[in-house]
Amino acid sequence: MAQTAGSTAGLGFLSLLFSLRLCPAACDTHSLCYNFIIIPKPSPGHPWCVVQAQVDAEDFFSCDCGAAQIQSVSSLGEKVKGTKNWEIQIETLKDVGDFLKEQLPDIMPENYTARDPPTLQVKVMCQSQDDGHTSGSWKFAFNGQICLHIDSDNMTLTVVHSGGRRMKEKWESDRIVTSFLRNISLGDCKSWLTHFLVHWEKMLKTAASPTTAPPIAHSKGAAIKPSTWFPLLVLVLAGLVPTVLLG
Numbered sequence: 001m002a003q004t005a006g007s008t009a010g011l012g013f014l015s016l017l018f019s020l021r022l023c024p025a026a027c028d029t030h031s032l033c034y035n036f037i038i039i040p041k042p043s044p045g046h047p048w049c050v051v052q053a054q055v056d057a058e059d060f061f062s063c064d065c066g067a068a069q070i071q072s073v074s075s076l077g078e079k080v081k082g083t084k085n086w087e088i089q090i091e092t093l094k095d096v097g098d099f100l101k102e103q104l105p106d107i108m109p110e111n112y113t114a115r116d117p118p119t120l121q122v123k124v125m126c127q128s129q130d131d132g133h134t135s136g137s138w139k140f141a142f143n144g145q146i147c148l149h150i151d152s153d154n155m156t157l158t159v160v161h162s163g164g165r166r167m168k169e170k171w172e173s174d175r176i177v178t179s180f181l182r183n184i185s186l187g188d189c190k191s192w193l194t195h196f197l198v199h200w201e202k203m204l205k206t207a208a209s210p211t212t213a214p215p216i217a218h219s220k221g222a223a224i225k226p227s228t229w230f231p232l233l234v235l236v237l238a239g240l241v242p243t244v245l246l247g
Contacts, residue, residue: 030056030204031127032193034093036065038100040117049097053077055196056204063090065097076200085195092188096124099180107170109142109163118142124181126152126189134193136185140167152185 033054042048049066052059060076063069068090073081080086104120112118121141128134136152147164150157155178157168171177197204 029127029129030193030197031125032189032196033123033125034096034189036097036100036120036122036124038097038104038120038122040101040104040119049101051093051097055193055200058204063093065093066101068094076203079199079203080196083195083199085192089188089192092184096184103170103177107167109147109166112142124185124189126185126193128190128193134186134190136182136189138181138185140164150181152182155182 031054035052035054037050039046039048039050047064047066049064050062050071051065052062054060055076058076059074060080061073062071064071070090100120100122104117105114108118108120119142121144123139124136125138126134126136138148138150138152139146140148140150142163145161145163147159147161148157148167149160157172159165159168171181
């Protein structure tokens with residue numbers, strides 16, 4: 001029974017991972033995304049917090065955000081790895097991981113207990129527009145089910161599944177939490193995107209050029225374009241690869 005439940009959770013997590021990894025990229029916009037996985041009771045030897053980062057749907061690093069240790073870096077990540085903002089980014093992502101872990105006992109759905117807490121998946125994104133405006137958002141999910149969406153522009157918390165009710169009730173009137181979330185998505189994320197784009201602009205243009213890359217089909221599956229090594233790495237770090245494979 002435990003193995004079957006674990007397999008279902010693992011497959012649900014895999015599906016959510018690909019959906020949360022999808023950071024929209026358009027000709028006149030740029031987006032920066034950070035996908036967190038908070039595992040209250042990780043398998044031995046695995047981190048409790050993993051974060052995967054993307055710019056314009058391109059992976060650029062993943063790390064153990066509990067220990068602020070980089071696990072893998074793509075060519076985009078190598079381009080900015082030595083900058084001051086890179087170091088600030090890693091430390092801030094650790095703070096976000098600590099915040100999420102601290103909040104989890106009070107925001108998890110009522111059908112879970114401290115003995116059997118759910119895995120929390122979170123996506124924070126900021127997106128710059130060609131008119132100079134930057135928007136931001138958060139998505140929160142438990143064991144593969146997206147429960148809450150936050151529009152950082154006006155800090156509107158929208159419950160999209162009953163599992164997000166406790167989050168909304170706890171956070172909506174908490175100015176410290178809402179300010180923290182807004183500052184990360186519209187402050188830190190925006191600042192990193194602005195600084196990193198100075199280094200990335202040429203690389204991103206090359207990657208998006210129709211002469212160097214095939215056009216993206218407008219189908220749900222093709223638009224995600226998951227890389228072969230980043231998702232696998234995240235699953236390995238999360239201790240979920242054996243679960244998925246045994247399913």
